[in-house]
Amino acid sequence: MDRPEGKTGIIGWGVYIPRYRLKASDIAKLWGFDPTTPSSLGIHEKAVAAVDEDSITMGWYAASSAIKRAGIKPEKIEAVFVGSESKPYAVKPSGTVIGDALGVSRKRLTTDLEFACRAGSEAVRLVVSLVSSGTIGYGLAIGSDTAQANPGDVLEFTASSGAAAFVIGPAEDAAARFEAVVTYVTDTPDFWRREGSKYPMHGEGFTGEPAYFHHITSSVNLLMEETGLRPEDFDYAVFHQPNGKYPLRVASKLGIPKEKVLPGLVTPWIGNTYNASALIGLSKVLEEAKPGQRILVAPFGSGAGSDAMSLIVTDKASARVNEAPTVEDFLSRKTYIDYAEYAKSRHIIWRNWG
Amino acid sequence: MAGSFEEVRIMKNSISIFWRKRSDFYKIRLTKCLECGKVSFPSRTKCPYCGSKNVRIVEASGKGTLVNYTVSYYRTEDSDELQPRIIGLVKLDEGVIIPAEIVDVDPDSLRKGLRVEAVLRRLKSDDPFGLIYYGLKFSPVLK
Numbered sequence: 107m108d109r110p111e112g113k114t115g116i117i118g119w120g121v122y123i124p125r126y127r128l129k130a131s132d133i134a135k136l137w138g139f140d141p142t143t144p145s146s147l148g149i150h151e152k153a154v155a156a157v158d159e160d161s162i163t164m165g166w167y168a169a170s171s172a173i174k175r176a177g178i179k180p181e182k183i184e185a186v187f188v189g190s191e192s193k194p195y196a197v198k199p200s201g202t203v204i205g206d207a208l209g210v211s212r213k214r215l216t217t218d219l220e221f222a223c224r225a226g227s228e229a230v231r232l233v234v235s236l237v238s239s240g241t242i243g244y245g246l247a248i249g250s251d252t253a254q255a256n257p258g259d260v261l262e263f264t265a266s267s268g269a270a271a272f273v274i275g276p277a278e279d280a281a282a283r284f285e286a287v288v289t290y291v292t293d294t295p296d297f298w299r300r301e302g303s304k305y306p307m308h309g310e311g312f313t314g315e316p317a318y319f320h321h322i323t324s325s326v327n328l329l330m331e332e333t334g335l336r337p338e339d340f341d342y343a344v345f346h347q348p349n350g351k352y353p354l355r356v357a358s359k360l361g362i363p364k365e366k367v368l369p370g371l372v373t374p375w376i377g378n379t380y381n382a383s384a385l386i387g388l389s390k391v392l393e394e395a396k397p398g399q400r401i402l403v404a405p406f407g408s409g410a411g412s413d414a415m416s417l418i419v420t421d422k423a424s425a426r427v428n429e430a431p432t433v434e435d436f437l438s439r440k441t442y443i444d445y446a447e448y449a450k451s452r453h454i455i456w457r458n459w460g
Numbered sequence: 461m462a463g464s465f466e467e468v469r470i471m472k473n474s475i476s477i478f479w480r481k482r483s484d485f486y487k488i489r490l491t492k493c494l495e496c497g498k499v500s501f502p503s504r505t506k507c508p509y510c511g512s513k514n515v516r517i518v519e520a521s522g523k524g525t526l527v528n529y530t531v532s533y534y535r536t537e538d539s540d541e542l543q544p545r546i547i548g549l550v551k552l553d554e555g556v557i558i559p560a561e562i563v564d565v566d567p568d569s570l571r572k573g574l575r576v577e578a579v580l581r582r583l584k585s586d587d588p589f590g591l592i593y594y595g596l597k598f599s600p601v602l603k
Contacts, residue, residue, distance in 0.1 A: 125564050156542075156563065156564060156581075157541040157542050158542055158563065158581040158582040158583075158597070159581065159582070160582060160592075162580070162594065163579070163580045163581050163582065163594065166580040167579060167580065194592055195592070203594055206482065206486060207486035207487075207580050207594065209486075209487070209519075428603070430603065431602040431603045432603075435602050435603055436602070439602060441566070450541060451541075456541075457541065
């Protein structure tokens, strides 16, 4: 396969998962849901950002870890793209704060991207294109969200907080090199948030078959068609993780056994981190995969679209794992909070100074 | 939350002061004296020990050890949601002790000698529509 993306790879990766966790059973009890609702969604608990955290602070941490693993000076990074649907500002780029706080070159391309949960994945695609064309040497792609859910909405079980970031550069230095990347996008009304609205809405029956399953199977099948690869050629498969069940079901539709999905499945323990969801899963796989193993990654974003990427792990990956906190480090660091603390942290309730 | 036009247009904090000093909010910048060799905080043009102007500004690694701390229950408008606040003295790996806010740790589990690292957090904000001010606090190290 002689594709432009083959000249590029992931040089360094990093994630951030907040310390605090809210049990799904607490949400079910508070709002009077059927107690089996969490298990039907495949969710035990979700990560909750602290009151002084947002998508900028979490994206900064993930990106600083990615730079440490890449082993390059921040000044060499010439692009910072941030995918988020929970930007602290409606107008003022997150990438300028993150880039300056990291000490990234000021001669950089910087923008924030919005495409529901796949804007971070689009950031990866853009940096891959810029590196493969020779426009830049290294770029930073970040997916970061403090996902919002209307209190009492079924989305509240899963909407959580987290970030992932990748330094992408030339394939020769890569921990995992890109083999092929494709994208499949349509106009689908499955999930949205209008300007001025604090919480998103979802199109009930649209979220499953016409949105998540159609777009991911389409992008993955497109990848297979264009590359000649088959499901059995992949050692790992990572999909967008809106809950703990959908990734296993879409794998089944594609003929991929669940044993290849489980290593990258993190939603049951941290919830759906939206733009970081599949990218944290990919990071976890990078921390255990062996050289030569092939990874399928298929993020999804409502609205709707999915990217399908094939990556091959190199012999440089394992030496970089312990250069920064791993996904397992974050999964095991946790402090449980109750719904009241969660409500304060996520600005669902405010203190009235009256 | 403020409501009226008069309330929402007021900026409590100085944007210009923050903008001029943003390098010191985003990085821990130390003053290394090229004459006496001592390192001090914050960044400045003159060594506080020997008075020499022959100094270089260097970035700290961001890691250190908690030397001492106090838990503050004093409530201000900026600390509205993050109460109580933990104010610590952190001995950086470069040997300099600096004052810093400590986050992500229960006051009951605080101890001297705790390894901490600098993390970017929201320091304060002119709510609901003004600027958000970011800067470094310290959190227990993960690795």
